[in-house]
Amino acid sequence: MTDRRHLLSIGVGLGTALLLSDTAAAASAPDLTQLRRRVARGRSAFRAARYADLTERLPALRRDALAVRQLLTGAPGRAASGVLAQVHMLASELGVKNGDSQAAWAHARAAVSAAEVSGKATVLAEATRICATPLRRQGRSEDAVQLLRDTLGQLDAESSQAEPAHVGAAGALALTASYCAALAGRETTALSLVDIAKDAAARLARERRPYTGELSAHQIHLYQVGVHHLLGQDAVAVRIARQIDPRALPAGERRARLGTDTARALLALGDYEQAFTELLAVESAAPEEARRPSLRLLTSEILTHRPNLVGLRDFAVRTGATPA
CATH class of the missing domain: 1.20.1270 (Substrate Binding Domain Of Dnak; Chain:A; Domain 2)
Structure with missing residues (x-):
């Protein structure tokens, strides 16, 4: 069995340092039920790809989650650790979206640390899963x-x-x-x-x-598009993508993921026009996704090969891939 702490080079330093430094906030900490509702709203913002909104919410949410964890002991304390883990998971996922791999990694490790204290296997599983993206980016x-x-x-x-x-x-x-x-x-x-x-x-x-x-089956098909693209099986990836009804995916962030992975496969096949169509679908599903660094790179690649595609330059300016 893998030594999780060795593999993640994990320590409790990040989570503990934040917890111990925030004693002043403990006295005014919200109750756990209220905190859970705020985490749910943060998760909804992420699913809807409202990343700017989530960026504004997270500092106070993390502060209050740490304060609640400090106040509670026993079973309530373990439950608070689970909520804290969820906050760090959100922060890690947001770091990925913003292209900040260092923040994503730090929060992913802190999420695992808090999840271990929570004693909930499903929380630990999700926190560990969140570690995968910053790990592969390393x-x-x-x-x-x-x-x-x-x-x-x-x-x-x-x-x-x-x-x-x-x-x-x-x-x-x-x-x-x-x-x-x-x-x-x-x-x-x-x-x-x-x-x-x-x-x-x-x-x-x-x-x-x-x-x-x-x-769900739709979620599995979505992952298959990315998996087959990474394996160099781009025609298979596009075929699977065409079988997915974007409306069946649960949120804008997932629909944007479908458009992004499909665009990557189409670019590998040299179909720049259809790849641009997919990027437009990303913008329609989740405008903030289209402005992410990784999406701007895809836009720049299409510009290099097909600069005269109708609407492409306007899209590039609109999403920050090129200056106005």
């Missing part, structure tokens, strides 16, 4: 696959008695691990992990107990 895709597969094994989601939340968490881990494996060029591993996610989604579809997570 060139450590193999480490990310190892970490995620070990965490997947610890969930025991294959048991017939497994809770739906554990099955869903396992499927999400498998999808993220599949993407990392594809980035590392491990085709067999990547595709086998997609199969694990498919099995999890099929189990949930048969499950009579309630499941409120996002694992």
